Amino acid sequence: MKEQISDLRELQEVDLAIDRIDVAITSGDAELQMQREAIEKRQGAIAEFLARLGSGTERRQQLEGEIQESQALIKDRQNKMMKVQTNREYQSLLKEIEDAKNANRQREEELIKLMEQDELLHKKNEEESAILGGEESRLAVETASREEAAVKLASKRQKLAKEREGKVKKVRADLLRKYEQIRAKRDGLAMVGVNRGVCYGCYMNVPPQLYNELLREDKLHMCPTCNRLLFYSPDND
Numbered sequence: 001m002k003e004q005i006s007d008l009r010e011l012q013e014v015d016l017a018i019d020r021i022d023v024a025i026t027s028g029d030a031e032l033q034m035q036r037e038a039i040e041k042r043q044g045a046i047a048e049f050l051a052r053l054g055s056g057t058e059r060r061q062q063l064e065g066e067i068q069e070s071q072a073l074i075k076d077r078q079n080k081m082m083k084v085q086t087n088r089e090y091q092s093l094l095k096e097i098e099d100a101k102n103a104n105r106q107r108e109e110e111l112i113k114l115m116e117q118d119e120l121l122h123k124k125n126e127e128e129s130a131i132l133g134g135e136e137s138r139l140a141v142e143t144a145s146r147e148e149a150a151v152k153l154a155s156k157r158q159k160l161a162k163e164r165e166g167k168v169k170k171v172r173a174d175l176l177r178k179y180e181q182i183r184a185k186r187d188g189l190a191m192v193g194v195n196r197g198v199c200y201g202c203y204m205n206v207p208p209q210l211y212n213e214l215l216r217e218d219k220l221h222m223c224p225t226c227n228r229l230l231f232y233s234p235d236n237d
C-alpha cells in the first residue's frame, strides 16, 4: 500500500501540473478576449461619433440652403416694397421680411450649435481613435506572445500527459477509479497530505486515531470532512 500511496501522490502531482497549464491557457484566452471586447466597444463609440458628425453635416447643409432661400425671398420682397401702392401691401411685405429674418436668425443659432457639436465630436473621435490605436497594437503584441506561450504550454502539456499515462498504469484499477471520482468532485484535488493532524484539502483536523493509522501507511484512508484520500506528510515533505 505504501507504494500505491506514493504512486497516487505522483499521479496527483502530474494532474495538478496539467490543470495549472489548462488554467494558464484559458486565463490567457480570457484576457485577450477582454481586450478584444474593449476594442469593439470603442469602435462602436467611434462609429457613433462619425454617424452623428454625418447627420450634423446633413442638417447644416439643409440649414444653409434654407438661409439662402430666405435671403432670396427677403431681397425679392425688398424690391417689391419699392413698387407698392398701399400701406396694407407695404405692411404685409414688411412682415414677410421680418419673419424671414427671424427664421434665419434661428437657423444661424442652430448652425453655431451644430458647429460646436461638430468640434466636440471631432475631438472625441480623435481621442478615442488614438486610444484605439494603442489598444489594437497592444492586442497584436499580446496575441503574438500569447500564441508563442500557448505553443510552449501545449508541448509541456503533451509531455505531462505522457508522463501521466505511465503513472496511471502503476495505480490499481479500483484505487484509480476512486481517485478519479474524488478529483472530479473536489476541484481536481483527490490526494492530500495530512500534517500535524490537519487535512490539507479542507484544513480540518482529522481524528487522532486516523492520524496514527495514516503514519503506518498500510491502508488508504479518507478525510472524514472532505472525503479526499489522505497521505501522511511530515513537515519537510
Ligand SMILES: [Zn+2]
Binding pocket: 199, 200, 201, 202, 203, 204, 223, 224, 225, 226, 227, 228
Ligand atoms: Zn479534508
